[in-house]
Amino acid sequence: MRSIIIASTSTIHGSGYLEYLLEELKVHFKTVNEILFIPYARPGGISHSDYTAIAAKAFKTIGKTVKGIHEFDSAEDAIKQAEGIFVGGGNTFVLVSQLYKNNALTAIKNAVNSGTPYLGTSAGSNICGLTMHTTNDMPIMYPPSFKTIGLVPFNINPHYLDPIAGSTHMGETRETRIKEFHTYNTQPVIGLREGSWIKVSGKTLTLKGTLEARIFEQGKAPYEIASNSNLEFLK
Amino acid sequence: MRSIIIASTSTIHGSGYLEYLLEELKVHFKTVNEILFIPYARPGGISHSDYTAIAAKAFKTIGKTVKGIHEFDSAEDAIKQAEGIFVGGGNTFVLVSQLYKNNALTAIKNAVNSGTPYLGTSAGSNICGLTMHTTNDMPIMYPPSFKTIGLVPFNINPHYLDPIAGSTHMGETRETRIKEFHTYNTQPVIGLREGSWIKVSGKTLTLKGTLEARIFEQGKAPYEIASNSNLEFLK
Numbered sequence: 307m308r309s310i311i312i313a314s315t316s317t318i319h320g321s322g323y324l325e326y327l328l329e330e331l332k333v334h335f336k337t338v339n340e341i342l343f344i345p346y347a348r349p350g351g352i353s354h355s356d357y358t359a360i361a362a363k364a365f366k367t368i369g370k371t372v373k374g375i376h377e378f379d380s381a382e383d384a385i386k387q388a389e390g391i392f393v394g395g396g397n398t399f400v401l402v403s404q405l406y407k408n409n410a411l412t413a414i415k416n417a418v419n420s421g422t423p424y425l426g427t428s429a430g431s432n433i434c435g436l437t438m439h440t441t442n443d444m445p446i447m448y449p450p451s452f453k454t455i456g457l458v459p460f461n462i463n464p465h466y467l468d469p470i471a472g473s474t475h476m477g478e479t480r481e482t483r484i485k486e487f488h489t490y491n492t493q494p495v496i497g498l499r500e501g502s503w504i505k506v507s508g509k510t511l512t513l514k515g516t517l518e519a520r521i522f523e524q525g526k527a528p529y530e531i532a533s534n535s536n537l538e539f540l541k
Numbered sequence: 542m543r544s545i546i547i548a549s550t551s552t553i554h555g556s557g558y559l560e561y562l563l564e565e566l567k568v569h570f571k572t573v574n575e576i577l578f579i580p581y582a583r584p585g586g587i588s589h590s591d592y593t594a595i596a597a598k599a600f601k602t603i604g605k606t607v608k609g610i611h612e613f614d615s616a617e618d619a620i621k622q623a624e625g626i627f628v629g630g631g632n633t634f635v636l637v638s639q640l641y642k643n644n645a646l647t648a649i650k651n652a653v654n655s656g657t658p659y660l661g662t663s664a665g666s667n668i669c670g671l672t673m674h675t676t677n678d679m680p681i682m683y684p685p686s687f688k689t690i691g692l693v694p695f696n697i698n699p700h701y702l703d704p705i706a707g708s709t710h711m712g713e714t715r716e717t718r719i720k721e722f723h724t725y726n727t728q729p730v731i732g733l734r735e736g737s738w739i740k741v742s743g744k745t746l747t748l749k750g751t752l753e754a755r756i757f758e759q760g761k762a763p764y765e766i767a768s769n770s771n772l773e774f775l776k
Contacts, residue, residue: 319709350717351724397721399680439681444718445634446674447725452683465712474554476735477700482585483679486632489586490682500711 309334309423310457310506312434314464314498316395316427324364324427326501330514332368334423335390340371342388346404347396347429361394381408385417395428395464398441402433402449415455424457428464431498435461440487440495442480458504458511459493459541466497466520481520481528488524494540495522504537511537544569544658545692545741547669549699549733549750551630551662559599559662561736565749567603569658570625575606577623581639582631582664596629616643620652630663630699633676637668638684650690659692663699666733670696675722675730677715693739693746694728694776701732701755716755716763723759729775730757739772746772 311327311334318326335341345357358374365372372392378384385391391414393401405411411433418424426434432441433454440461469479478486484495497520498504505512513519518530521540531537546562546569553561570576580592593609600607607627613619620626626649628636640646646668653659661669667676668689675696704714713721719730732755733739740747748754753765756775766772 315711317711319711348724349713349721351721400721400725439683440679442679442712444675444677444713444722445680445687446718446722448674448687452680465710467710467712475700475702476550476552476554477677477702478584478679483681486584486586486635487679487681489583490635 307421307508308418308457308506309421310418310434311425311503312431312458312462312498312506313425313427313503314431314466315500318501322364323360327503328364328368330503331365331425334425335368335370338370338390338423340373341365341390341392342375342384343372344375344391344393344405344410344430346375347394347398347401349394349396352396357394357396361392375410381410382413385410385413388417388422390423390425391417392425393427393430393433395430397446398429398432398438398443399445399447399449401429402438402452402454403447405433406450411455415457418455418457431462431464434458436493437461437491439491440484458506458537461487461493461495463495463497466499481522484522484528488522492524494524496520496537496540497522502533509538511540513537542656542743543653543692543741544656545653545669546660546738547666547693547697547733547741548660548662548738549666549701550735553736557599558595562738563599563603565738566600566660569660570603570605573605573625573658575608576600576625576627577610577619578607579610579626579628579640579645579665581610582629582633582636584629584631587631592629592631596627610645616645617648620645620648623652623657625658625660626652627660628662628665628668630665632681633664633667633673633678634680634682634684636664637673637687637689638682640668641685646690650692653690653692666697666699669693671728672696672726674726675719693741693772696722696728696730698730698732701734716757719757719763723757727759729759731755731772731775732757737768744773746775748772
């Protein structure tokens with residue numbers, strides 16, 4: 307049975323790395339002793355080893371060990387054999403470039419569809435959507451494609467930000483950007499605020515966390531959905 | 542002699558489209574009667590015609606007519622024959638995709654190097670840099686390359702935004718994003734705040750407007766440069 311957590315962020319303001327999710331992760335990775343961490347997104351350009359150490363420290367508090375994918379000879383084999391997978395945040399362009407380079411996208415898809423529990427945060431959540439067209443990241447690397455895994459039949463916009471009232475900045479709001487996306491693309495987008503996540507259990511998709519999420523569908527006005535909403539209508 | 546204006550934004554808060562630049566544009570387009578407008582970036586998904594009408598309205602106030610590139614059979618020929626060129630803002634991914642599709646990048650480079658005066662705002666400024674790796678836009682379209690015209694030997698970050706003091710949002714600041722860019726890329730980046738522009742006259746590059754700009758060089762701490770600074774050191 308598929309078991310996936312797609313989180314807006316790894317860290318909420320004023321709290322440690324993954325801290326707000328740990329109770330959920332205890333259940334999610336219940337049968338898992340060692341988690342395969344994919345640090346390819348390298349937030350701030352951090353090394354794969356240093357990033358893996360951060361993930362390992364958080365998971366240690368719930369009794370799990372973590373091994374970085376860069377420690378294996380074959381990324382594909384590491385994914386095939388993993389008990390559980392965690393893809394961390396950072397830059398989605400860097401992440402997707404590295405996943406393509408290591409033939410990891412199909413391997414992750416197959417593993418997750420076979421029941422390997424998956425956790426994605428931020429960039430690691432973007433890749434669960436159909437494409438990475440709705441990432442917020444700066445395009446610092448050119449990936450061979452914007453197509454991602456498609457574990458859910460829509461796109462993710464993590465770290466969703468509401469327009470800032472009274473802002474004098476002329477750059478586009480997040481909502482304007484997603485509206486532009488729908489000029490050229492048809493799939494729905496879910497704007498996940500920091501602290502929200504999507505829980506996939508088999509065929510059931512649920513919005514979790516305390517906040518509402520914002521839904522963008524082509525040709526419709528955007529709207530809010532409540533926490534614990536079923537997301538299966540979204541395709 | 543090359544004559545280029547690379548502006549952070551078309552519009553500053555509380556002012557009309559191009560209004561803050563009109564005095565400068567009178568001089569910049571002094572010898573020009575009709576300006577070729579390239580509306581490919583389509584802000585908010587606006588049509589080429591509607592976007593051209595906005596540009597035409599602004600330029601009418603200084604006695605210039607505007608014709609959209611979509612009104613010509615050949616974009617390349619339109620650029621070759623243009624008296625002056627204006628590439629408007631919107632989405633850089635859409636703009637660059639359309640420029641490649643219409644073989645317009647080389648045509649613009651040749652025209653500008655032959656002396657055709659050029660104005661770029663926002664996305665139209667991004668393409669003056671070496672690459673579009675430092676755009677702020679959402680990647681809603683997949684261009685065949687991130688390589689842009691390289692009218693200047695560095696990258697542009699338009700709408701540069703300082704970190705917001707006291708923000709609780711966990712998404713990256715602009716400075717963090719540009720630092721990540723320098724993990725994988727070597728060229729300097731200029732963060733142009735709204736209201737700033739770069740004026741290129743022959744070989745002279747100058748920062749214009751009243752604000753400072755922020756310079757990012759690989760392996761150095763970012764620093765500010767004053768208005769009217771010469772930018773020729775930046776390469």
